[in-house]
Amino acid sequence: METGNLVAKVIVDVPAKDTDRTFDYLIPDSMRPWIEPGSRVAVPFGKRTVQAFVISVVPADDPPKYRMRAIQELLDLVPPLSGDLVELGKWMSERYACNQIMALQVMIPTALKGKAERYISIAEQHELTHPQRTIQPNQGDELEWALLTDDGMSDPTERRIVSFIQEKEQVPLQQLSRRFPEEAEVIKSLLRRGVLQESQVIKDKLGKKTMKSVDLAIGIDEASTALEQFSTKAQRQREVLAFLLERSEFLPLSLKEVMTSLSVSAATVKALEDKGYVLLEDVEVFRDPYRGRHFKPTEPLPLTVEQQSVYERIIRQLDTREQGAYLLHGVTGSGKTEIYLQTIQRCIKQNRQAIVLVPEISLTPQMVERFKGRFGDQVAVMHSRLSGGERYDEWRKIREGRVKVAIGARSAVFAPFRELGLIIMDEEHETSYKQEETPKYHARDVAIRRAHQHGAVVILGSATPSLESYYAARSQSNDEFAPLLLEMPTRALGNTLPEVHIMDMREELRAGNRSMFSRALHNGIAERLERKEQTVLLLNRRGHSTFVMCRSCGYVAGCPHCDISLTYHQRSNNLRCHYCGYSEPVPQTCPECGSEHIRYFGTGTQRVEEELAKLFPGIRVVRMDVDTTTEKNAHEKLLKQFRDKKADVLLGTQMVAKGLDFPDVTLVGVITADSALNLPDFRAAEKTFQLLTQVAGRAGRHQLPGEVFVQSYTPEHYSVIHASRHDYASFVREELKHRRNLHYPPYCRLILVTFSHEQLPVLVRLAENYSATLQGRARQRGWFGNMDRLTSDVLDILGPVASPISRIKNRYRFQCMIKWRGNIDAISLAQQVADEMAESAQAQKLLISLDVDPQMLM
DNA sequence: AGCACGCCGACT
DNA sequence: GTCGGCGTGCTC
Numbered sequence: 001m002e003t004g005n006l007v008a009k010v011i012v013d014v015p016a017k018d019t020d021r022t023f024d025y026l027i028p029d030s031m032r033p034w035i036e037p038g039s040r041v042a043v044p045f046g047k048r049t050v051q052a053f054v055i056s057v058v059p060a061d062d063p064p065k066y067r068m069r070a071i072q073e074l075l076d077l078v079p080p081l082s083g084d085l086v087e088l089g090k091w092m093s094e095r096y097a098c099n100q101i102m103a104l105q106v107m108i109p110t111a112l113k114g115k116a117e118r119y120i121s122i123a124e125q126h127e128l129t130h131p132q133r134t135i136q137p138n139q140g141d142e143l144e145w146a147l148l149t150d151d152g153m154s155d156p157t158e159r160r161i162v163s164f165i166q167e168k169e170q171v172p173l174q175q176l177s178r179r180f181p182e183e184a185e186v187i188k189s190l191l192r193r194g195v196l197q198e199s200q201v202i203k204d205k206l207g208k209k210t211m212k213s214v215d216l217a218i219g220i221d222e223a224s225t226a227l228e229q230f231s232t233k234a235q236r237q238r239e240v241l242a243f244l245l246e247r248s249e250f251l252p253l254s255l256k257e258v259m260t261s262l263s264v265s266a267a268t269v270k271a272l273e274d275k276g277y278v279l280l281e282d283v284e285v286f287r288d289p290y291r292g293r294h295f296k297p298t299e300p301l302p303l304t305v306e307q308q309s310v311y312e313r314i315i316r317q318l319d320t321r322e323q324g325a326y327l328l329h330g331v332t333g334s335g336k337t338e339i340y341l342q343t344i345q346r347c348i349k350q351n352r353q354a355i356v357l358v359p360e361i362s363l364t365p366q367m368v369e370r371f372k373g374r375f376g377d378q379v380a381v382m383h384s385r386l387s388g389g390e391r392y393d394e395w396r397k398i399r400e401g402r403v404k405v406a407i408g409a410r411s412a413v414f415a416p417f418r419e420l421g422l423i424i425m426d427e428e429h430e431t432s433y434k435q436e437e438t439p440k441y442h443a444r445d446v447a448i449r450r451a452h453q454h455g456a457v458v459i460l461g462s463a464t465p466s467l468e469s470y471y472a473a474r475s476q477s478n479d480e481f482a483p484l485l486l487e488m489p490t491r492a493l494g495n496t497l498p499e500v501h502i503m504d505m506r507e508e509l510r511a512g513n514r515s516m517f518s519r520a521l522h523n524g525i526a527e528r529l530e531r532k533e534q535t536v537l538l539l540n541r542r543g544h545s546t547f548v549m550c551r552s553c554g555y556v557a558g559c560p561h562c563d564i565s566l567t568y569h570q571r572s573n574n575l576r577c578h579y580c581g582y583s584e585p586v587p588q589t590c591p592e593c594g595s596e597h598i599r600y601f602g603t604g605t606q607r608v609e610e611e612l613a614k615l616f617p618g619i620r621v622v623r624m625d626v627d628t629t630t631e632k633n634a635h636e637k638l639l640k641q642f643r644d645k646k647a648d649v650l651l652g653t654q655m656v657a658k659g660l661d662f663p664d665v666t667l668v669g670v671i672t673a674d675s676a677l678n679l680p681d682f683r684a685a686e687k688t689f690q691l692l693t694q695v696a697g698r699a700g701r702h703q704l705p706g707e708v709f710v711q712s713y714t715p716e717h718y719s720v721i722h723a724s725r726h727d728y729a730s731f732v733r734e735e736l737k738h739r740r741n742l743h744y745p746p747y748c749r750l751i752l753v754t755f756s757h758e759q760l761p762v763l764v765r766l767a768e769n770y771s772a773t774l775q776g777r778a779r780q781r782g783w784f785g786n787m788d789r790l791t792s793d794v795l796d797i798l799g800p801v802a803s804p805i806s807r808i809k810n811r812y813r814f815q816c817m818i819k820w821r822g823n824i825d826a827i828s829l830a831q832q833v834a835d836e837m838a839e840s841a842q843a844q845k846l847l848i849s850l851d852v853d854p855q856m857l858m
Numbered sequence: 859a860g861c862a863c864g865c866c867g868a869c870t
Numbered sequence: 871g872t873c874g875g876c877g878t879g880c881t882c
Contacts, residue, residue, distance in 0.1 A: 007882090014859055014881080023882040046881040047861055068882055844877090 005060035008035055008071060010052035011100045012045055013114075017835065020099040022055055026070040034074050038081030040112070042073040042202040049200035051075065051114045053104050055086055075202055078399060080108045082416060084453045091449060097831045097850040098439040106439055107414035111392035114202035120187070121170035122162060123197045157186050162195065173198070205388065214269055215252035216244055217279040226277060236268045241277060255280065295372035300345065301338050310486045311339050315346050318421060318457045325448055325458040325481060327428070327473040329465050330488030331497065331726065332697025336461045338492070340424050341374050343459065348378070348404045352421025352456075356407040357443055359430040360384055365636050366661065371407050380415075382408030385633075410435060410443045413450065420454040423447045428460035428469055429690055434855040442853060444469070448481050458483070463697060463728075464690040467739065470732060471746035498668070498706035500696050500724035502715045516611055521669045521709040528667050529616060529648055533704065535667040537651045538695050539604050540675050540688075548575060548586060552595035557587065563807040579808045608651055608671060624652035657695040666704045668695055673712040673720055680804070681857050682744045685719040689731050692723035743787040743819055745853075748794070751818040751830050752851040754803060756811040766837065766846050767800035767814040774818070774833045783824055793822035795829075804857075811847070817857075827852055 009022040025043050027035050035041070039054040049072060060068075081089075085107055092103035105113065161180055165171050177184060190196040216223055223245055230238045239262050247253060259266060272278045303311055310328065317324040330336045344354045358367060360383060371379050380394040380403040397403045399416040406415035410433055413423065425433070425447055433443040444460065451458045460469055460483055473485035491497065503518035513519055528535045547565040548557040557566045559577035566575035568586065576583040590598045605625045612619050622642045628634060635655075642650045643662060650656055650665075673692060677684050696708045712720050722731035740747050755770065757763035775785065778795040787796050796819045803813035820826040827850075834848040 010882085012881085016859055018879090019859080019881070025882060043882085045860095048859095048881085050859090050881095066882070 004062055006032060006035075007058050007060045007068070008039075008041070008054045009056045009058065010041065010043060010054050011104060012043065013051040013053075013101055013105070014045065015099050015101050017099070017838070020093075020101070023052070024068055025052075026060065026068050027057070028070050031071060031074050034077070035071070036079055037083040037086050038079040040075040040080050040114075041071045042075060042114070042116075042200075043071055044069050049116045049202060051116075051202050053081060053086065053101075054079075073202065075114060075204075076112075080112055080399065080416070082418070084450075085414065085416065088414075088446070088450055088453065092439055092441055092446065094828065095445070096439050096441050096852050097827055097834075102439045103441075106411065106435075106441070107416075109388070109392045109395045111205050111388050114204045116200040117203040118173040119170045119199050119201060120165060120173055120176050120191075120196050121199065122166055123194055155186065157183055158190060158195075161186060161190065165196065170199070212255035212266075213252040213281050214244065214255050214258050215279045215281065216248065217273075217277055220245065220248050223277065234271070236262075236264050237272050237275075240264055240269055240272060244278065252279075252281070295369055295376070297376070298370070298373040300342055300374075301335075303338065303342070304335065304490075304492050306488050306490060307335050307339055307492065310488060311342055313486060314339070314343055314457060314459065318343065318346055318350070321350075321421075321455045323452045323455050323457070325451065325483035326460065326486050327465055327469050327483040328459055328461040328486045328488065329470070329728070330461065330463060331491060332463045332694065333491040333493065333495070333497075334463075334488040335492030336426070336488070337370060340426070340459065340461070341370070343422060343424070343457075344375070344405055347421040348375075350421055352419045353398075353404050353406070353415075353417035354422040354424065355412055355415050355417070355420065355447075356405065357412055357423070357425040357433070357447065358407065358409065359427050359432045360409040365639070368407065371405065375405050378404040380406045380408075382406065382412050382415075384409065385635075413443045413446050420450065420456045422457050422459070423451050424459045424461065426461050428462040429464055429466040429686075431687075431855045434853070436856060438849070440851050440854075442855075445853075448483075452481070464693050465728075467686060467732065467735060468746045471736065495705070497726045498696055498708050500692075500708040500710060500726070502673075502720060502724050503709055503711045504715045505711050505713050515615075516608065516671060517615070517669075518709065518711050521711065522615065524667050524669065524707065524709055525612075525616065525649070529619065531666075532645075533666045534642070534645070534647075534662060534664045535649045535669065536656055536662075536665050536695075536698055537608065537649055537669045537671060538656055538691075539608060539651070539653055539671045540673060540691060548598060550590035550592065550595055551597040551599060553590060553593040555590050555592040555598075557584075561807070561810045562805065564805050579805070605651055605653065612649060612651070619649060620647040621649045621651055622647040624650065624656055654691070657691060657698065661698075664704065665698060666706050668698050668706065668708045670695055670708070670710045673710045674714045674717060677714060677717060677719070682739070682742065683855075685717070685735055685738075688717075689719040689723045689735075692720065693726065693728070696723065696726065743796075748787065748819045748821040749826070749852075750854055751820070751827065752854040752857065753816045753818065753830060753834070754813060754849045754851070755800065755815065756808070756813045756847045756849075757845060758811055760812045763812050763814055763846070764800070767816065770833060770837055770848070771797050771800055771816050773837070774816075774830060777829060777833060778826075781824070781829075783820075783822070783826075787819060787821075791822075793824045795820040795824065795826050 006027045007024045008027050009024055012019055012023055023045070035054055035057060037054055037056055041052050041054060042049050043052045081104065086104070089100055089103040089107065092098065093100040161183060164179065165176070176187065180187065187196070191198060218226070223241065227238065227241050227245065230241065240258060243258065243262055244251065244253070255266065255269060258264070258269060269278065269280065273280050314326060328336060328339070340356065344356070347354045356371065368381055380397045382391055382394050386394065395416070398406050401418065406412050406417070408415070425444060428444065435441050447458050450456070469483060472479065472482045501520060503520055505518065508518050515522070517525070525535055548568055549555065557575055558564065559566055559579070559582050561582055562577055562579045564577065564579060566577055566584070569576050574583050574585050587598060589596050605623050609621050609623050612621055622638050624635070624638050628638065641647055645664065670692065674688060676688050676691070681687070692710060710720065710724060714720065718734045719731065722728070722734070739745065753770065755763055755767045757766065775797050779785065783793045783795045784791050785794070785796050787794055797816055798819065799816040800814040803815045806813055818826065818830055830850060834850065838846065838848060
């Protein structure tokens with residue numbers, strides 16, 4: 001059959017608006033069987049070579065409509081993406097208003113982010129293999145004789161450079177310019193004249209790790225014979241051969257292992273290879289971050305009646321192989337994890353794979369242990385603490401079908417499984433599922449979308465579901481993606497939820513207690529010390545960081561380029577800006593008033609630790625915060641220390657609240673329950689409720705009953721009260737009322753539009769212009785502007801106002817908030833108006849960024 | 859994003 | 871006079 005040329009439509013790795021579309025390239029015949037949607041290729045793009053992803057393969061137009069270039073290179077034998085992920089990328093680009101390339105890039109490990117490396121080599125016709133030397137008079141007044149080749153290279157510098165390159169065949173441009181730093185002009189001229197040529201190769205950030213392996217090159221019988229006839233002189237070689245025979249069933253062995261076991265050198269083995277007895281090969285090894293660790297195998301636990309009915313409901317759906325979504329609302333300790341495990345088991349039995357998403361912070365060894373214990377090496381784990389190489393290897397295990405389960409944070413939702421059957425999202429309400437950088441996607445929405453593509457089941461699990469999910473599940477709107485609500489109101493082990501006491505700190509103050517501990521919490525800790533039980537103390541300080549302030553005049557050290565206070569870093573003992581990286585030493589005296597009373601404030605955990613030491617001499621405290629968990633595995637070490645009862649108190653920020661499960665913890669204290677309530681965030685109450693509920697669930701999970709003390713300055717607040725009663729339903733009822741009145745999600749959706757520009761007046765004018773234009777367009781389309789109106793299609797735009805951080809890197813920032821609801825195309829209109837503005841000449845240097853369904857409003 | 863082309867200020 | 875500043879336009 002005569003087939004015409006094939007063309008690959010690709011998205012190039014150039015994140016710009018102009019290039020956010022497909023480009024067409026001819027597929028060379030040799031690559032034809034390999035190129036498919038999701039392949040990663042190198043293509044010539046203008047003067048450069050760039051990386052690109054194949055979106056589709058189509059027959060070429062005949063005759064071609066325009067000049068077309070060919071794909072230069074195929075970068076992976078197994079495509080890093082697949083057709084469905086490419087499609088998901090397209091959906092993300094629309095949903096989150098980002099370039100397609102950004103959406104595709106976020107799906108693959110950074111190790112594969114290839115960049116062009118430029119190599120210089122000698123053009124073939126200029127090879128100096130047989131330089132024909134001629135002597136000619138040089139141009140000029142004086143008669144000077146110069147050495148010339150047929151290249152016409154008269155300059156000795158040129159000759160030096162050319163022979164340097166010739167020796168190595170090709171030299172990375174970078175290396176060449178380092179070697180000849182002064183001769184850039186000469187090199188340029190040689191390139192111009194065609195003596196040298198440049199080639200560009202896409203090079204990945206990281207290669208595969210390989211290991212030398214030893215295998216028998218001959219059959220076992222043959223080897224045995226060879227062994228008998230072995231020369232007595234080569235005793236060491238004989239040993240090696242005998243060793244290999246002995247372990248023939250484990251071949252190939254690693255060279256290292258052979259060398260250490262027999263204490264022979266590599267040369268000995270090499271000699272055997274030369275004789276043709278053994279084979280030395282480079283085999284790929286997977287860097288396994290959990291290698292050498294033993295996970296205690298676990299068997300499925302018997303389910304309670306409650307668990308059983310939930311489990312059956314889910315697997316019934318799983319068995320249909322059609323997409324379905326469930327919101328599993330189960331109190332802390334209701335045994336959600338066991339349901340996850342057994343559902344996964346079912347999924348594996350169907351020959352499908354499962355993804356487990358957990359918030360980064362709760363991806364603790366305990367969590368990993370439970371999954372590795374049940375599914376062993378069928379599990380790949382991905383989290384931010386892994387090195388780039390480790391993450392790459394875990395990802396490859398998934399792509400190559402070597403594992404059946406992927407467990408990881410947000411980005412694991414893109415795990416490249418072929419037959420995805422199940423996606424589990426634990427702690428569904430966690431904000432870390434929203435990526436704050438472009439592409440600003442929400443893993444929950446991506447998960448549901450992806451499940452739809454695969455006919456897979458999604459389980460969203462939480463003790464405190466987000467209002468968005470809960471509302472969607474409860475109202476069972478006609479949204480086909482709305483999850484079905486499943487409730488598990490009782491604890492699996494039958495023990496009761498701990499008693500929660502609210503301590504009114506205003507009253508403590510009135511009673512003359514100026515300490516950070518209420519009298520009741522103080523007594524509680526003392527009792528635990530006596531009974532040799534453990535205490536977890538939580539300091540809720542969301543939205544604060546360690547800053548330097550003068551106690552005399554109130555001066556706070558701020559960044560000169562950004563409108564933000566500088567953060568104190570203990571390790572380097574300096575102040576740093578979180579946004580631009582600016583740093584300066586810690587001032588000894590106040591730059592404003594000269595006072596010496598200038599100190600750092602904020603972290604608080606240190607102060608709590610000091611206070612504990614003062615009140616309870618000899619108390620052993622494990623402090624867990626950003627300062628103590630920066631180094632690798634610190635998290636794990638600290639927890640182990642606490643688990644082994646080498647400490648009485650675990651003191652920390654947010655990170656102690658999640659998923660930890662210690663049998664001897666009978667007291668949980670929250671030192672400042674409501675510090676998040678005052679933040680300008682419509683989710684403040686929800687966040688506070690979630691945190692208090694989570695932390696309350698840490699106590700008394702086993703035989704010993706637990707007690708929780710919550711210290712608050714606003715003890716009458718409904719989030720504090722309902723959390724103390726473990727009453728999610730009442731909290732939701734009250735919170736939904738507020739959301740409805742104030743027109744916040746889940747009663748509408750939000751888009752945060754941020755503008756930035758170097759000049760404030762220009763910025764304000766442009767931001768206002770945007771707001772007005774969008775408003776006008778929305779009206780034209782018949783979308784109403786008043787949220788109060790009882791109509792479905794509404795778009796309201798608030799602002800512009802200065803952003804909470806009004807300047808970053810010397811660029812001023814303003815923002816608008818779009819509220820919308822109904823079956824309208826609000827996202828694409830908001831994006832379209834932004835694009836139009838960016839095109840206009842007066843708006844040059846203006847940056848506009850959209851955040852669809854923002855989690856952080858600051 | 860790069861990289862080229864193209865048109866105006868401070869220097870050998 | 872030229873080196874080089876960065877505006878602007880394009881990439882199958």
